[in-house]
Amino acid sequence: MALVKYGGGITQMSGSIAGNTFARNRSGNYVRARTKPVNPNSTAQITCRSGIAQIVAYWNDTVSPDERIAWSTYANAVAMKNKLGETTYLSGFNHFVRYNAIYLRQAGLIEASGPSVLALPAQDSTVSVVAKVTGNNLEITYDAGAEWKSIPGSQMIIWCGQPQLATRNFFAGPWKLAGGIAIGQANPKVISAPYTLILGQKIWIYARILIAPTDPRLSNPTVKSTVVVA
DSSP: OOEEEEESEEEEEEEEETTEEEEEETTEEEEEEOOOOOOOOOHHHHHHHHHHHHHHHHHHHTOOHHHHHHHHHHHHHOOEEOTTSOEEOOOHHHHHHHHHHHHHHHHSOOOOSOOSSOSOOOOOTTOEEEEETGGGEEEEEOOTTOGGGGSTTOEEEEEEEOOBOTTOOOOOOOEEEEEEEETTOOSSEEEEOSSOOOTTOEEEEEEEEEOOTTSOOBOOOEEEEEEOBO
16 A cells, blocks of 8 residues: 655556656655565564564453553554655554463463553664674663653563665564563563674664553654674
8 A cells, every 4th residue: 555645647656556756765755666576484473473463463352442442542542654754543452452462472461551751652762783704793782860760660661673785774574572671680681683694784773662560651762873893
């Protein structure tokens, strides 16, 4: 599905229609032929799809009317950005899936109760990464005084992108889950990279704050990059 913004004609479009994909980079808007991605049905993909199906079934069969209202109240209060950079609002169901898709993978549980704080968790703009060939590790440094560190059960979740040439300045995927940083763990935190790190290549990570299930909220991502060192 494409998002289209009309003005004196069409002023912005993002997504796919029929055989065309519309997008934008730093040089402006562009259109290209749509390609069908390869579906390798990897173990990670199967796990994610199974998890989403489980979460949807839980919403339909288990979540109470009061809990659905709590998620809807949160959704109506929290502004998000779409692919055109415009303000939009998700549904309560969208936020329920958005949170639990990660919480289920990290904790093996689904949280039904809606958030009590009507705002996204603050992102950690200080997060940084050192990627090392030795040990194939990511060394993550973060704000030890951040708000999430005082909420029991909260975590910072880290994803890692596939290594690229050092000359590349933009990356949009694929990503793999690398691990989580819990309260009380080391800073910097060493996490095994989900890809093989090659000296001199560039990698990207992104971090999200997962607030404890007593107030189930998930931040927007903070993206950082680094060149792999020995």
